[in-house]
Amino acid sequence: MNNFDDNKMLKELASVINQLETVQSDLQQSDSFSVPVPAVGRLTSQWHKMFTGEASAAQAAQQGQLASTLAQQLDRLRTSHDRLQHIQSISDKKLQQASIQLQQSGFSPAQSDEWLTSISKKEGSHQGQLLQLLDYYQIALANSIASRSKSESEQQGNQHKLCSRMLQLIDELHFSGPVTIELAKLRHQLQQDIAPALLPSICIKLIDLTIEGYRFERKNSTKFLSNLNSHLEKVHRNFAITCSEGQSLFDARTHHGHHISGELRAIGEHLCNQTNEQLKADIELRMHSINHILVQNDRLQEREQTLLQRMNDMDQQIQTLKEEADNFKQQLNTQNDKLFIDSLTQIHNRAGMDQRLDIEYRQWLRYEKPLCVALLDIDYFKEVNDKYGHLAGDKALRLIARTLEKSIRGSDFVARFGGEEFIVLLNNIDQENIEVPLQKLRESIKRIPFKFKEDPVTITISLGATLFRAGDSIHSAIERADQALYRAKHAGRDQIVID
Numbered sequence: 001m002n003n004f005d006d007n008k009m010l011k012e013l014a015s016v017i018n019q020l021e022t023v024q025s026d027l028q029q030s031d032s033f034s035v036p037v038p039a040v041g042r043l044t045s046q047w048h049k050m051f052t053g054e055a056s057a058a059q060a061a062q063q064g065q066l067a068s069t070l071a072q073q074l075d076r077l078r079t080s081h082d083r084l085q086h087i088q089s090i091s092d093k094k095l096q097q098a099s100i101q102l103q104q105s106g107f108s109p110a111q112s113d114e115w116l117t118s119i120s121k122k123e124g125s126h127q128g129q130l131l132q133l134l135d136y137y138q139i140a141l142a143n144s145i146a147s148r149s150k151s152e153s154e155q156q157g158n159q160h161k162l163c164s165r166m167l168q169l170i171d172e173l174h175f176s177g178p179v180t181i182e183l184a185k186l187r188h189q190l191q192q193d194i195a196p197a198l199l200p201s202i203c204i205k206l207i208d209l210t211i212e213g214y215r216f217e218r219k220n221s222t223k224f225l226s227n228l229n230s231h232l233e234k235v236h237r238n239f240a241i242t243c244s245e246g247q248s249l250f251d252a253r254t255h256h257g258h259h260i261s262g263e264l265r266a267i268g269e270h271l272c273n274q275t276n277e278q279l280k281a282d283i284e285l286r287m288h289s290i291n292h293i294l295v296q297n298d299r300l301q302e303r304e305q306t307l308l309q310r311m312n313d314m315d316q317q318i319q320t321l322k323e324e325a326d327n328f329k330q331q332l333n334t335q336n337d338k339l340f341i342d343s344l345t346q347i348h349n350r351a352g353m354d355q356r357l358d359i360e361y362r363q364w365l366r367y368e369k370p371l372c373v374a375l376l377d378i379d380y381f382k383e384v385n386d387k388y389g390h391l392a393g394d395k396a397l398r399l400i401a402r403t404l405e406k407s408i409r410g411s412d413f414v415a416r417f418g419g420e421e422f423i424v425l426l427n428n429i430d431q432e433n434i435e436v437p438l439q440k441l442r443e444s445i446k447r448i449p450f451k452f453k454e455d456p457v458t459i460t461i462s463l464g465a466t467l468f469r470a471g472d473s474i475h476s477a478i479e480r481a482d483q484a485l486y487r488a489k490h491a492g493r494d495q496i497v498i499d
């Protein structure tokens with residue numbers, strides 16, 4: 001048997017599957033989709049490898065069954081992800097319509113369509129993260145099984161890579177609410193040396209927290225939208241009442257206006273035609289009638305006053321609604337920006353880099369101005385962590401990121417590529433002197449006067465760079481830069497290799 005508690009893990013896994021199922025049924029907005037039962041996949045064979053020969057026949061059968069259920073669940077989740085995208089495109093349209101209605105009602109916040117659709121986009125991205133985590137879970141399981149046969153250094157390499165990817169995923173989550181504390185704990189755990197056998201359960205915990213965070217955000221968005229909806233309903237109701245009240249007031253006033261002018265005309269005619277006594281009696285009669293009209297007029301004025309009050313209330317409601325919507329939009333914009341920012345170093349993350357690289361690549365294809373991509377990796381960073389602790393390591397990463405940012409031109413770009421690796425894009429670069437800005441980057445890091453536990457420490461970086469060439473894809477250029485970085489490391493570190 002493996003050296004971790006199988007029963008505990010099976011239980012945890014079963015609970016995660018339960019949760020995934022609930023999430024899936026949350027997404028299952030239409031019954032018309034039938035979920036296919038999948039073939040038992042790669043995971044099953046790993047699971048079998050883990051248990052065969054070492055458990056009793058009954059246990060093995062039970063585990064086999066569990067493994068195939070898990071494989072089915074994974075496939076169902078993938079299907080549901082595809083379906084979500086389909087549903088999302090429909091709900092995008094609905095949100096678009098809602099946004100148009102908001103705008104037509106005259107008090108929607110500017111760009112309301114943008115923030116409404118961004119709600120659905122955010123949900124989609126969490127689905128992607130969940131699927132990615134399930135992949136990590138499979139890799140962690142495979143590592144855990146292989147840990148018995150592989151050499152220690154090989155094991156450590158795989159382990160580091162997986163931990164770094166999970167750390168990066170945590171940095172990209174940006175949840176609010178109670179899960180943030182738990183995520184910070186996991187982050188800390190992942191930065192320590194972890195036994196391969198523990199990583200699968202950490203993965204499960206991370207899946208758990210992602211689902212919880214995702215639900216929390218979904219609940220918040222739903223709450224806001226239902227508040228907004230009920231406010232809208234109220235405003236629309238009041239608006240309808242006010243309109244019909246206004247119309248009837250207008251009709252009544254017109255009617256009274258005609259009435260008064262009729263009375264005045266009649267007085268004029270009597271003044272011309274009648275004797276004094278008769279005139280007096282007629283005028284009294286008319287005055288009585290005018291008095292009656294004036295009393296009615298006072299009542300109309302009171303109604304008008306109430307109407308005015310209601311309009312003021314409505315104005316107030318619209319104002320509150322506007323403020324709420326603006327706040328929410330602000331929150332969403334901040335969260336959207338955060339999706340592209342690395343939470344530790346506050347520079348762009350890998351997603352931000354993907355976005356920018358795509359733009360730079362298209363511009364390079366179009367204008368053919370030289371574009372350089374450089375990968376930078378901190379040398380012997382593990383030693384810093386091991387000797388001075390991960391908090392010191394985190395601090396160093398932040399300072400290095402800030403220094404890199406300051407050492408490039410405004411039009412250049414730097415992002416954290418993952419773990420202790422950074423990527424820099426230099427556009428419109430002078431091809432003959434490509435080494436100059438790269439040396440400047442290397443030296444600026446070397447000059448940082450780090451001091452940990454009173455020890456002055458020099459940190460260096462190795463750098464691999466390349467220019468985009470005819471026929472290059474983004475991937476092929478990065479691959480070349482990565483090979484150059486590998487050569488810089490092997491040439492002794494604190495070096496630049498340009499391919």
Ligand SMILES: Nc1nc2c(ncn2[C@@H]2O[C@H](COP(=O)(O)OP(=O)(O)OP(=O)(O)O)[C@@H](O)[C@H]2O)c(=O)[nH]1
Nearest residue numbers: 164191378379380381382383385390393394419420
């Ligand atoms: N403090 C901290 N450390 C991190 C973070 N992400 C990755 N690391 C650490 O970076 C170190 C990378 O170690 P290795 O891949 O062995 O590389 P290295 O020690 O820098 O050695 P070379 O790259 O070969 O020069 C590991 O100790 C990781 O834990 C992070 O967010 N914070």
